[in-house]
Amino acid sequence: MHYPKRLIEVDLPIARISAHARREKSIRHGHISTLHIWWARRPLAACRAVICASLWPDPADPLCPQVFRDAAAQHILAFAQRVYPKGITSEKEQLQKSASEASLTRWEVMAKAGKPLDATDPDALNVLRFALLDFIADFANWDNSTVPAYLETSRALTQAAHEALGGEKGTRPLVADPFAGGGSIPLEALRVGADAFASDLNPVAVLLNKVVLEYIPKYGQKLADEVRKWGAWVKEQAEKELAEFYPKDEDGATPIAYLWARTVTCDSALGGCGAEVPLIRSLWLAKKGERSVALKIVPNKEAKLIEFEIITKATPKDVGNGIAQRGSATCPCCGFTTPVKSVRVQLKQRRGGAADARLFCVVTTKPDVQGRFYRLPTERDLEVVRKASIELERRKSEHTGVLSLVPDEKFTGIEPRRIPLPQYGINGFAEIFTPRQALTLTTLARYVAQLRAEFSDRLESRFARAVQTLLAFAVDRQADYLTSLTVWSTSGEFIAHTFGRQALPIVWEWPECQPFADGSGNFEGALNWVRLVVEYNSVEQVSTGTVNCNSATEHPLADDSVHAMITDPPYYYSIPYSDLSDFFYVWLRRMLAVSDHPELSERLTPKSLEIVQNLPHSEVAHLQKDRNFYETNMELALRECMRITANDAIGLVVFAHSETDAWESLLNALLRAGWQVTASWPIDTERAARVLAVRQSTLASSVHLVCRPRMKDEAGDWRDVLSELPKRIHEWMPRLVSEGVVGADAIFACLGPALEIFSRYSRVEKSNGDPVPLKEYLEHVWAAVSNEAISTIFRDADTSGLEPDARLTAVWLWTIGGGAKPTPEKADEEDVDEADEDAPNAVKVNGFSLEFDAARKIAQGLGIHLEKSDTIVEVKGEKARLLSVAERTQHLFGKNTKETEAKPAKKKKQVTGPIPGMEEAETSAGTTKTTVVDLKAPPPGTTVLDRVHQAMIMFGAQRGELLKRFLVDDGVGTNANFWKLAQALSSLYPPGTDERRWVEGVLTRKKSLGL
Secondary structure, eight states, X not given: OOSOOBGGGTOOOHHHHHHHHHHHTXXXXXXXXXXXXXXXXXXXXXXXXXXXXXHSBOTTSTXXXXXXXXXXXXXXXXXXXXXXXXXXXXXXXXXXXHSOXXXXXXXXXXXXXXXXOOTTOHHHHHHHXXXXXXXXXXXXXXXXXXXXXXXXXXXXXXXXXXXXTTOOTTOOOEEEETTOTTSHHHHHHHHTTOEEEEEESOHHHHHHHIIIIIIHHHHHHHHHHHHHHHHHHHHHHHHHHHGGGSOOOTTSOEEEEEEEEOEEEOOGGGTOOOOEEEOOXXXXXXXXXXXXXXXXXXXXXXXXEEEEEEEESOOHHHHOOOSEETTEEEOTTTOOEEOHHHHHHHHHHXXXXXXXXXXXXXXXXXXXXXXXXXXOOOHHHHHHHHHHHHHHHHHHXXXXXSSOSSOOOBOOOOOTTTOOGGGGTOOBGGGGSOHHHHHHHHHHHHHHHHHHHHHTTSSOHHHHHHHHHHHHHHHHHHHHHSSTTOEEETTTTEEEOTTXXXXXXXXXXXXXXXXXXXXXTOHHHHHHHHHHHHHHTOSOOSOOOEEEEOOTTSOOSOTTOEEEEEEOOXXXXXXOHHHHHHHHHHHHHHHSOTTTOGGGOSSSOOOTTOOOOOXXXXXXXXXXXXXXXXXXHHHHHHHHHHHHEEEEEEEEEEEOOSOHHHHHHHHHHHHHTTEEEEEEEEEEOSOGGGSOOTTBOOOSEEEEEEEEEOOOOOEEEHHHHHHHHHHHHHHHHHHHHHTTOOHHHHHHHTHHHXXXXXXXXXXXXXXXXXXXXXXXXXXXXXXXXHHHHHHHHTTTOOOTTSOHHHHHHHHHHHHTTTTOOOOOOOOOOTTOOSOOTTSOOOXXXXXXXEEHHHHHHHHHHTTOOGGGOTTTEEEETTEEEEOOTGGGHHHHHGGGEEEEEOOOOOSSOOSSSOOTTHHHHHHHTTOSEEEEEOSSOOOOXXXXXXXXXXXXXXXXXXXXXXXXXXXXXXXXXXXXXXXXXXXXXXXXXXXXXXXXXXXXXXXXXXXXXXX
């Protein structure tokens, strides 16, 4: 490659950028994520950082143009002098407050020097490189994203880099994103002084990008003012029209939420009593600090009615379990449990049961009194609901539009994994809403649609289009909070919106917001969220972006026209973007004119060209997309990216997936398209609360693969590639660990440096001339990573005395993020409904799960056959599970174990009580027995891991004397490898688990026993 390296190909302060990206996930006001729902949107912090590092050359690179070095030295000095000015300035305090300590030291030294670095001195060039990286790290901070000093400096550096690299003077570099989605990448390209071209196949994404890249940069605060003005008009008109359907209470209280539950009949055909049973999972209404409010079930067995009382200062003993558990319903009148199958059949017959659900509680606020109040519904509440239903039917019968009043579009075929609603009779969007919800949303949508006529000559047509689009987004936000799929948060006493997950799950009980009251999910809030995004992003931009609706496989840009291709492509089968976005699309079509937005011309969002893989069970045409479909079309898209990217330009592909198949598909497409990987960086993009169960591998990072167009058609020697691979991984892993990147994140982050070797050639050949497929190479990559992980775990200690089972266990635990703080785990089963914080945490999963292929490759890399390791691993379908220590008891103690009826452990009896943790584990697996260790000590296990686990079980069973004999008399504790492994496991087992507690207990005995 005869082009100067960009900064991102040399270094990146990933730990500091990751910290800003994680923090940004909790920022709301003004963030584009609050403009409109989009899925898997990249944090702006990460986008801003990698775009700067992709556009700016490394000043220390020998090929870097001297003109850029000189300009960079000047701009960085000017910035340092703004941070540490000679006099008092208004921006000094702000700049110093938001900068990191390391950067402050650098800026102070530079400012005091009073002159730019010598851009001809190699040592000074290294200092300049790290100064640029410090600037990038601090610019990633959300607090600095609109600060003039950062904006002006970044834009000056972007312009200087563009012109130094051959760009025509006065022009800007073009950044293209063919999978623009929520708009994070193109927005940040504009922010740092580049031109941005955003395209997407999905019309909802296209509208989002138009707002972010075209409307807001062009109209700024003026747009925010008009949104405020006309939003107030829409609210006033709709509130007046719907006032009778949202009355205040007679005592002056204002209802802010109505709590509903779907119902079924206690199935008399199966032995039930025929009572109407509300599907309420949790009886809690509020659990906020010391405040506790709950429902009390009052069954009337004679009348076969289920009534409620509201109790305050409730305790768990007062409340008990809900009525609906795991999809079934237990009748409080007769105790019969209507099974899941019957619940589904009944709801299917009633199209989901939202229209005839049971109102069981009303949440109110009172004038001059703080807090929420809860009351039972009255006949007046029910009469209002009936009137709303009648009014909706009247409006439907009088409606004459081309589109139905309430969206009657059907789901076009969805995966039960993400949208299980058809299993319950909800086959289209109309059935998601209750009659009053539908009445409210159609009224709001009608007034937004009328704005076109209201604007008339008052607003220029393009500006009017921008205002109307943003108000349509406000209605979309209202729709997100006004469905039968929302959740009442008892800990915060607010409404959690429909898309809390990347799915449309069934919800048994839900809160209906009062959209014109002062409560969560109201229309005033929707308007404010939209307006705040406009205001916050109304900073002066050097240009507006360009947005286009097209498939990534057919890009409209000319050959070699792009200076940086930066994109975040679809994640395999993780998210059904088009099916989910149809929820909003059907409302947008009813508010916005096709003449203004031609991308809204089709009935639903495009499906056939969407580059995703779907699960194989679907019979729907657009879902019959296998791995080959994804890989082939992703290759076409990435070839188009190659076509439009200049030879000396940079590419960057962001990917985050914890399954090896997804990575292999993407990487195959990338390499076949002609891209060469030159660097890779993992950046944390998820809040800690979003990382899934502690006993499963998940990714907190997105891996940013830096690419260049491969310019040479050259074959590589397989032996040379294989000899270089372990060296490269050995160099890279310590850097990852030093940046806090461990586990699955580190494993997938190693794919980048591994591909730097493999992808520099158009093909890699064996000695006989046969080409080496990527899949075969990746097997060797996993082996190299697994072996390097062993060295990392044991800190380069001699591990020759550890058998394969210990090595596999250590790497397995490290892969799931060993030592990470545990997080609550929800069951991911078909019969489980909404993720409700009050529902019992899902069935406790024993062991530690990995995707099977990842587990197989880890084991293979360590020279282990997974299928022959059934004493420590269980394989079921696509999952492999490292057995919990408790589950290994029978294997480890053999004849010295016996099964007895499970009994509660007695606090003082320590000799024959059940092993702590075992009873829960066995019960959750569906058994009623527990394993008890006999008084007779077992023979030491055949491997070090077996012996450590034996000791852990004895400690867990509180068999102190037995453990002493095992460690001292049997000599197990004299083996250094025993303690080496125990020490490693103590840092690998997650905190809060029995395994962590037991192994730490064994380690505490070492010193007391004189070992």
